[in-house]
Amino acid sequence: MKYHLFCAIVLFMGSAAQAQPVWKPDMFCVRFSVHSLTGDIPGTIRGLEGKLMIDSAQLDKSWLKARVDVGTINTGNRVRDSHLGRPDYFDAMSCPYITIASVSIRKNRADSYTATCDLTLKGTTRRIDLPFTFTRTGSRCEFAGAFTLNRLDYNVGKPSMLLANRVTIWLTIDGQVTDDRARPSDVAVR
Secondary structure (H helix, E strand, O other): OOOOOEEEEEEOOOOOOOOOOOEEEEEEEEEEEEEEOOEEEEEEEOOOEEEEEEEOOOHHHOEEEEEEEHHHOEOOOHHHHHHHOOOOOOOOOOOOEEEEEEEEEEEEEOOEEEEEEEEEEOOEEEEEEEEEEEEEEOOEEEEEEEEEEEHHHHOOOOOOOOEEEEEEEEEEEEEEEOOOOOOHHHOOOO
């Protein structure tokens, strides 16, 4: 089936909850990994909220905006997770969200894009590139992207011989198209 020229996704946990969804995510996930002296430390962050609109014919009108709740970080170790919420790491009380907002989106090849985004973490905003794919097969859609950042650029922790500075983050959203006729502004998904 031919890929539609216009694809829209909106994931929003806010006020427009009564609207007809265009895309209903079955699964969304934010994962990360950082290397330590004892091996890789994987983790997840829940509470993803956001909006993404892709118009491959008019990428200048495409955008994404999302945030995750720092208080939901899970590395499988409660003591470590609690420590990560403290001011020397993520400072969850003062800076409860990590946010990302696109400045521009460009197409690399079929189904492959790069979003130049402002990423705000612990009160610091830096520009990053987020390569991602968006595919649609029949009524199924999938968004998948990944990027790497230096945690010290965002004042997360201190330089350490035990913990690497580079952190890799993966975003995955998979779902079902429920209404092809809805406009992006009419879409809300819980």
